[in-house]
Amino acid sequence: MGPIxxxxxxxxxxxxxxxxxxxxxxxxxxxxxxxxVADIDAQLRQRHDLIPNLVETVKGYVGHESETLQAVIAARxxxxxxxxxxxxxxxxxxxxxxxxxxxxxxxxxKASANFQALxxxxxxxxxxLAAARRALNAAVARFNAARESFxxxxxxxxxxxxxxxxxxxxxxxxxxxxxVPSIKF
Numbered sequence: 001m002g003p004i005x006x007x008x009x010x011x012x013x014x015x016x017x018x019x020x021x022x023x024x025x026x027x028x029x030x031x032x033x034x035x036x037v038a039d040i041d042a043q044l045r046q047r048h049d050l051i052p053n054l055v056e057t058v059k060g061y062v063g064h065e066s067e068t069l070q071a072v073i074a075a076r077x078x079x080x081x082x083x084x085x086x087x088x089x090x091x092x093x094x095x096x097x098x099x100x101x102x103x104x105x106x107x108x109x110k111a112s113a114n115f116q117a118l119x120x121x122x123x124x125x126x127x128x129l130a131a132a133r134r135a136l137n138a139a140v141a142r143f144n145a146a147r148e149s150f151x152x153x154x155x156x157x158x159x160x161x162x163x164x165x166x167x168x169x170x171x172x173x174x175x176x177x178x179x180v181p182s183i184k185f
Contacts, residue, residue, distance in 0.1 A: 019159075022152045026161045029143040033164045036136030040167070043129040044079070044089065050125065051076045051092075054099065054118045061109035062102055071095045096122070133167045140164045 055069055075095040078088040100119060103110040110116075143164050147156045 018151060019155055022155055023159050025146060026143070026152065026156060026159065029139070029146050030161065030164070032139040033136070033143050036132065036139045039132040040129065040136060043125060043132050047092075047122065047125045047129065048076055048080050050118060050122050051096070054096075054115075054122065057112065057114045057118055058099060058102055058109060061112065061115075062106050065102060068095075068098050068102060072099045136167050140166050 051072060055072055058065070059069055072092075072095040075088065075092040079092040081088075100122075103115060103119065146152055147161050147163065
């Protein structure tokens, strides 16, 4: 094996090792993005599971508010059966806001320990959902930065790594993000 052989083989081997390293790094980062999406789905399922209990609690106090209760049930069913990006989550969020507003209109309901516990649990789920969305966006940013940096940018498309999308706020969230929360005593 002469020097010409090594001049041809060595650069090829180095290039192959670089491509394998890039591929493995992008696979790991893509898994982080997929995990972020799965975490959001898990929080959405937890939110969906809380809703029937919340509706049953409210029904005991304000059964005559059937329009609001039916809207929540219909929105929940649509959200469970549809894709998260279909707008059903926005409808569910609006219906839940209306349901929780009943607590303000009915002091007995607001004083109910079960209603308060479910409302707190729903608040916790919403906080976890927001954290999962932030984690997803961070994972997407890491993946996209690695995909677009040199030398990965030369091979990423060829290896099947498309740009990942950031999680966007839906219409029901856009109006409340920029507002200062109101505090009542």
